[in-house]
Amino acid sequence: MCELLGMSANVPTDICFSFAGLMQRGGATGPHRDGWGIGFYEGHALRAFHDPNPSFDSPIAQLICNYPIKSHTVISHIRQANVGGVNLENTHPFSRELWGFTWTFAHNGQLDKSLFDWPLEFYKPVGTTDSEYAFCWLMGQIRKEFPERPVDMSVLMHFIESRAAKLRSLGVFNMLLSESEYLFCYCTTKLHWLTRKAPFGEAQLKDTELVVDFCSETQADDVVSVIATEPLTDNEQWQTLQTGELLVFRHGELSQRMLSSEAS
Amino acid sequence: MCELLGMSANVPTDICFSFAGLMQRGGATGPHRDGWGIGFYEGHALRAFHDPNPSFDSPIAQLICNYPIKSHTVISHIRQANVGGVNLENTHPFSRELWGFTWTFAHNGQLDKSLFDWPLEFYKPVGTTDSEYAFCWLMGQIRKEFPERPVDMSVLMHFIESRAAKLRSLGVFNMLLSESEYLFCYCTTKLHWLTRKAPFGEAQLKDTELVVDFCSETQADDVVSVIATEPLTDNEQWQTLQTGELLVFRHGELSQRMLSSEAS
Numbered sequence: 001m002c003e004l005l006g007m008s009a010n011v012p013t014d015i016c017f018s019f020a021g022l023m024q025r026g027g028a029t030g031p032h033r034d035g036w037g038i039g040f041y042e043g044h045a046l047r048a049f050h051d052p053n054p055s056f057d058s059p060i061a062q063l064i065c066n067y068p069i070k071s072h073t074v075i076s077h078i079r080q081a082n083v084g085g086v087n088l089e090n091t092h093p094f095s096r097e098l099w100g101f102t103w104t105f106a107h108n109g110q111l112d113k114s115l116f117d118w119p120l121e122f123y124k125p126v127g128t129t130d131s132e133y134a135f136c137w138l139m140g141q142i143r144k145e146f147p148e149r150p151v152d153m154s155v156l157m158h159f160i161e162s163r164a165a166k167l168r169s170l171g172v173f174n175m176l177l178s179e180s181e182y183l184f185c186y187c188t189t190k191l192h193w194l195t196r197k198a199p200f201g202e203a204q205l206k207d208t209e210l211v212v213d214f215c216s217e218t219q220a221d222d223v224v225s226v227i228a229t230e231p232l233t234d235n236e237q238w239q240t241l242q243t244g245e246l247l248v249f250r251h252g253e254l255s256q257r258m259l260s261s262e263a264s
Numbered sequence: 265m266c267e268l269l270g271m272s273a274n275v276p277t278d279i280c281f282s283f284a285g286l287m288q289r290g291g292a293t294g295p296h297r298d299g300w301g302i303g304f305y306e307g308h309a310l311r312a313f314h315d316p317n318p319s320f321d322s323p324i325a326q327l328i329c330n331y332p333i334k335s336h337t338v339i340s341h342i343r344q345a346n347v348g349g350v351n352l353e354n355t356h357p358f359s360r361e362l363w364g365f366t367w368t369f370a371h372n373g374q375l376d377k378s379l380f381d382w383p384l385e386f387y388k389p390v391g392t393t394d395s396e397y398a399f400c401w402l403m404g405q406i407r408k409e410f411p412e413r414p415v416d417m418s419v420l421m422h423f424i425e426s427r428a429a430k431l432r433s434l435g436v437f438n439m440l441l442s443e444s445e446y447l448f449c450y451c452t453t454k455l456h457w458l459t460r461k462a463p464f465g466e467a468q469l470k471d472t473e474l475v476v477d478f479c480s481e482t483q484a485d486d487v488v489s490v491i492a493t494e495p496l497t498d499n500e501q502w503q504t505l506q507t508g509e510l511l512v513f514r515h516g517e518l519s520q521r522m523l524s525s526e527a528s
Contacts, residue, residue, distance in 0.1 A: 044390050045352035050311055059331050067323050088309035096361055100388035122386075124364035126308050 002092070002108040004191070005076040006176040006227040008183040008249035012042070012070035013224050017205070017212045021232040022078060023061045024207035035091040036078040038064060039104040040071035041180040046102040047071075050091045072251070073183050075176045077106035083113075089127030093176075094135050096123050099149040101179040103139060107131035108229055109172025109188060134167050138177075153182065154256060160184055161246040161258050168244065176227065183249040185227045187241035193227040194238050195254065203233045223252035266356070266372040268455070269340040270440040270491040272447040272513035276306070276334035277488050281469070281476045285496040286340060287325045288471035299355040300342040302328060303368040304335035305444040310366040311335075314355040336515070337447050339440045341370035347377075353391030357440075358399050360387050363413040365443040367403060371395035372493055373436025373452060398431050402441075417446065418520065424448055425510040425522050432508065440491065447513040449491050451505035457491040458502050459518065467497045487516030 005022045007015050019038065035052040047069065051058050077092035084090040093106040111130045115137075122143050123136035141163050142156070150156050160177070164186040167173045174191055177184040185191055196203075198221070200214035218224075227249070231238035241247060248256040269286045271279050279302075287300065299316040311333065315322050341356035348354040357370040375394045379401075386407050387400035405427050406420070414420050424441070428450040431437045438455055441448040449455055460467075462485070464478035482488075491511070495502035505511060512520040 042352045045314075045355070047314055047352055048312065050309075059327065063323065063327050088306045088311055091309070097387060097390065100390050102390055123361060126361065126364050126366055 002080055003078045003229045004106055004108050004174060004176050004227070005074070005229075005232075006178075006183055006185060007071070007074040007224065008252050009072055009222070009224040010252040011219070011222055012072060013222070014068035014070050015040075015074045015076070016065055016068050017203070018226055018228070018232050019061075019076065020065050021205040021207045022076060022228070023058075023065065024056055034079040034086045035088075036061065036076070037091050037093050037106070038074065038076040039093045039095065040069050041073040041178065042069075042071055044101060044180045046095060046104055046180070048093065048095065048104070050088055052086055052088050052091050073178050073180060075104050075106050075178055075183070077108075077176075082110050083131075084127055084129035087127070090129045090132070092131060094132045096136070096139050098139060098143055098179070101149070103177065103179050105131075105135040105138075106176045107134060108174040108190070111167065111170040111173065115167075115170050134173070138163055138167070157184070157246065157248050157256050158258065161186070161260065164246060165244060165260050165262070174229070181250060182255070183227070185241065185247045185249070187245050188243055190229050191227060191241040192229070192231050192238040193225060193241065193247065194236055195223065195225045195252070197223045197252075202235070204235045205232060206234045207232070225249045225252055225254065266344055267342045267493045268370055268372050268438060268440050268491070269338070269493075269496075270442075270447055270449060271335070271338040271488065272516050273336055273486070273488040274516040275483070275486055276336060277486070278332035278334050279304075279338045279340070280329055280332050281467070282490055282492070282496050283325075283340065284329050285469040285471045286342060286492070287320055287322075287329065298343040298350045299352075300325065300340070301355045301357050301370070302338065302340040303357045303359065304333050305337040305442065306333075306335055308365060308444045310359060310368055310444070312357065312359065312368070314352055316350055316352050316355050337442050337444060339368050339370050339442055339447075341372075346374050347395075348391055348393035351391070354393045354396070356395060358396045360400070360403050362403060362407055362443070365413070367441065367443050369395075369399040369402075370440045371398060372438040372454070375431065375434040375437065379431075379434050398437070402427055402431070421448070421510065421512050421520050422522065425450070425524065428510060429508060429524050429526070438493070445514060446519070447491070449505065449511045449513070451509050452507055454493050455491060455505040456493070456495050456502040457489060457505065457511065458500055459487065459489045459516070461487045461516075466499070468499045469496060470498045471496070489513050489516055489518065
């Protein structure tokens with residue numbers, strides 16, 4: 001299994017603190033030695049870093065910890081490979097363009113190999129993972145249903161939930177997905193989240209001896225939500241997503257949640 | 265005007281030396297302060313870095329100089345903005361997926377604004393540059409003509425040359441383009457290239473006091489071609505592309521060259 005990390009914020013925010021915790025799981029406190037990647041949205045543009053090497057001793061990961069890239073929306077992933085070799089092609093997050101937006105996707109779980117029989121129309125995988133195949137299928141479905149970006153985004157949210165439920169029928173499908181403004185988080189087995197806003201307190205990372213006092217790091221109006229496979233801190237209240245639940249974050253706040261109990 | 269740098273090699277090769285020269289032009293020895301980007305192919309996967317800040321003092325550019333990422337094909341660009349604001353959306357190289365290949369593109373020059381009336385079918389720009397618009401148009405044309413990757417790549421090369429000539433009818437179109445294996449280089453006004461192979465000698469960068477002895481850095485069978493807006497070294501023989509010329513490199517060697525004297 002892999003580890004996912006997502007962030008949604010109302011002002012450009014650096015993810016150094018959470019990422020410092022996550023990267024320890026890439027070979028140090030966790031078994032996820034098979035590469036890692038992170039995508040930061042700055043405006044509508046995506047800045048992505050990928051490394052097929054373990055994160056805990058990666059010079060690129062070190063750069064990201066030390067060089068505060070500020071972003072509204074972040075998707076990150078560290079990998080413990082199941083389907084597909086350990087190489088750059090197979091390193092999440094994956095991205096494709098639709099409507100002039102760069103969509104980004106990371107997946108935790110494993111899907112039945114019958115997935116590879118599902119027809120792809122517009123987008124083709126570069127690598128060999130079930131994850132990228134699922135992403136290409138999902139993006140093709142969205143493109144076919146919504147040739148243009150819909151005005152009412154809640155219609156899109158329901159559609160994504162229905163397609164994620166279809167993917168869940170093939171196995172474990174925990175997913176983070178974004179087009180820059182909205183962060184879609186779908187849970188089959190394991191995802192946790194919290195929203196930080198005033199009054200800010202102190203947070204203590206579980207995976208490394210790092211404490212941050214958000215009070216001194218933030219402005220009073222800042223709102224930041226963090227979504228992760230496992231809680232990253234041990235002195236904050238993380239909430240657990242249910243099986244079949246889709247949460248959508250926007251500008252740091254939970255914007256919509258929907259749940260279908262059955263995989264379709 | 266911007267600066268382009270491309271590399272094609274028969275074995276994974278680092279571009280540290282040439283990149284060290286190029287990045288000096290991003291605000292130190294050249295006026296190109298409006299961001300830079302680089303894409304490395306490793307297998308079919310692209311590892312890309314983008315920074316809207318000047319390259320000569322960028323921590324990410326410094327990382328690339330010091331951390332030898334080995335690649336068969338590289339496309340890099342430093343920007344002096346004309347069309348489109350200075351931000352990450354507008355930072356080259358741009359990329360899109362076709363046939364399960366990630367295509368990458370960088371452009372130097374400026375095209376008439378009537379370009380923005382040319383219809384786009386499949387790919388849409390994320391930013392506002394003429395360059396990304398031209399790339400989306402070109403990729404749409406390739407996709408329409410070749411729904412699948414052609415077996416005979418020379419047919420594709422002729423098609424790309426014809427479409428590049430069409431873009432050249434709108435102004436200055438110097439371009440680097442790749443799908444991972446082939447590096448397409450099209451010239452309107454300014455592109456230079458050389459191929460390094462045994463017997464290797466010493467090279468002296470023009471923009472910074474750096475000398476490399478390729479003899480000690482390479483194996484006897486290595487072949488590496490470098491393509492740049494301006495020659496990067498002052499003690500090697502660089503060749504000049506002609507207006508309307510397309511060179512295609514593969515595995516480090518010049519694979520095809522074609523020339524149409526008229527913009528179409």
